[in-house]
Amino acid sequence: MAATEATKAADEAYDVIVLGAGPTGENLADRAHAAGLSAVIVESELVGGECSYWACMPSKALLRPVTARSEGRRVPGLKDAVDVPLDAPAVLAHRDAITSYWKDDGQVRWLDSVGIDLVRGQGRLAGPRRVVVNGGRVLTARHAVAICTGSRAVLPPIPGLAEARPWTSRDATSAKSVPGRLVVVGGGVVGVEMATAWRALGASVTLLVRGDGLLPRMEPFAGHLVAESLAEAGVFLRTGVEVREVRREAPGGPVTVLLDSGDEIVADELLIATGRAPRTEDIGLDTVGLPDGSWLDVDDSLRVKGVTGGWLYGVGDVNHRALLTHQGKYQARIAGAAIAARARGVPILESDPWGAHAATADLRAVPQVVFSDPEAAAVGLSAAEAEKAGYRTRVVDQDLSAVAGASLYADNYRGRARMVVDLDREVLLGATFVGFGVGELLHAATVAVAGEVPIERLWHAVPSYPTISEAWLRLLEAYRG
Structure with missing residues (x-):
């Protein structure tokens, strides 16, 4: 049966x-x-489940045109052809097809x-x-x-929030039209990705973050580089703020967000991306x-x-x-x-x-890609996490723009790579990459972390030239001195 x-x-x-x-x-x-x-x-x-209809698949369908256009704008001979507004109805229609129209x-x-x-x-x-x-x-x-x-998704206990019927991640990935003004609360993965997508699709986006930066579970430079790019795209980013109250007078009407600073922000939609249960x-x-x-x-x-x-x-x-x-x-x-x-x-x-x-x-070698513009990707422990766990470590950084493959990938490529090495065993504890296309670099790092591959053996894993993966060679050269 x-x-x-x-x-x-x-x-x-x-x-x-x-x-x-x-x-x-x-x-x-x-x-x-x-x-x-x-x-x-x-x-x-x-x-x-959630991934197929309201999370991974629809969100990446919204984001892929954003990153493709962004990368194309930095390729000589192509940038003029792609330097145009996204076709929002076409993007949303593709998103619908990716979700099988929620069937x-x-x-x-x-x-x-x-x-x-x-x-x-x-x-x-x-x-x-x-x-x-x-x-x-x-x-x-x-x-x-x-x-x-x-x-x-969980709604925090903010006065008036539940009555205002805000977006959660489900609403943000399945919305049928682009809001004129969108306020996003939360600087984690959902907040960053949805601010990226809806801004590129034409919304005026304000991103409110309680902490002092984005992507707090990654290396600090990841959130910094992504924040720079969001600002350049026209996202209004405010850190160190808390929402005190939310008001929406009529269903479907504008929503007013009151901050602890006393400021008020009026928007058409409000996305809450602050946690899950x-x-x-x-x-x-x-x-x-x-x-x-x-x-x-x-x-x-x-x-x-x-x-x-x-x-x-x-x-x-x-x-x-x-x-x-x-x-x-x-x-x-x-x-x-x-x-x-x-x-x-x-x-x-x-x-x-x-x-x-x-x-x-799932505890020692967790890979994750944030499909922002540029992408941020990490696996294993950050430098701070490794130190807190008591490891004796060495942190090695590499400017990805100095790698030959990056200069071919896009003009003015900006990115950074980091590896965290356990000095006692000489194996990788973690790695982080930020830049165009770095999500496809991550599995090599995941294999190295999960397999506890010795640094000396990684030295023999020769990256193809000219690819961005040559960053591995530069990291290892810096480690060996």
């Missing part, structure tokens, strides 16, 4: 029940099924093709190994229930002794701690280890393998941090 939606009166038994059909849930069910276990996914929204038929067909069942509705735990869907249909798990319900409310956590709506504390095999019998798993955003789609998919592969091994009675080697059944990279 693949991808069935029919209601059944009797309890139905599966080896694995997955709550949530986003990329994490899909990958976990796929891995479990590939190992010979039966699997069912319960989903109350669209199969494909999940294709994703459902994939589930059907691999033999994974689908149950539409709200799934709720009802004690050990039991899930009730929409208050009626009962599913039971022979081996595991995996919570893969992801996270949601787990989507674990009203899924029955209380029936297994866990706080409703809480983040799930898991071990390295992604099994939820404190649940008798070890049958409950929390995978992806819900465990708060790394709130990124690719890390959720990574965890899903680990959890699927662990569930299958335990079902066969195979011992789990928890002492092997890089083994098949232990999630490790």
Whole structure:
């Protein structure tokens, strides 16, 4: 019965029940099924989840024309041809196509093709190994229930904010038209990317940040270079400010944002991008002794701690280890393998941090690309994080504009690279890149960090000439002296 939606009166038994059909849930069910276990996914929204319809895919569809035009403007012989306003309706139409027009038929067909069942509705735990869907249909798990319900945007407790009906990340990526004036609150990834996209599409954008810079989880120079570029694009950036109150007199009317400085900003839309919470409310956590709506504390095999019998798993955003789609998919592969091994009675080697059944990279080698203009990309520890963790380190920086490949990529290329080296083991702890196209440089750094490749061996990994990847050679030369 693949991808069935029919209601059944009797309890139905599966080896694995997955709550949530986003990329994490899909990958976990796929891995479990590939190992010979039966699997069912319960989903109350669209199969494909947040990433497919409201996050990764639509946001990058909005951003790609922005960065392509920006890069083209810096290429001799091309810049005059692309120095024109973006065709906003065409960009939005492409975004709609990328999201399959918010229809999940294709994703459902994939589930059907691999033999994974689908149950539409709200799934709720009802004690050990039991899930009730929409208050009626009962599913039971022979081996595991995996919570893969992801996270949601959170509105801070600002007077008048909820009543003003601000945009969250979902609204920002799915809006049907360009707002004339947009205020963005938050200097993290969502705030930076959406300020970049909507400014390029024609909106007047004001970006409000409580701290003193952008992208606070990356090296400080990353946020600095991105802030410079946003300012050049016409974004009004204000740091060190807090929103005191929000007012919107009529639905669809202008919104007024009052700052702690006493200033007022009037806009057509307000995007709040200041944090996320787990989507674990009203899924029955209380029936297994866990706080409703809480983040799930898991071990390295992604099994939820404190649940008798070890049958409950929390995978992806819900465990708060790394709130990124690719890390959720990574965890899903680990959890699927662990569930299958335990079902066969195979011992789990928890002492092997890089083994098949232990999630490790989601804590020690997390890659992330911010698709701003220019891009910012990082993996592993920043210099400050490494120092705080007690490592004895050396930090090596490289001006990317000095690399031959950068001068060919774009005129007046601006960028920077940094690697953080553990002096005791002489391996990379982290790396950060800022510049055009650096997202494609990141996987080499991820391999080096996750593989703990010795610096001396990296010296033999020769970059092609003339590419921006030659930055690796320059970093290693600076390290060797």
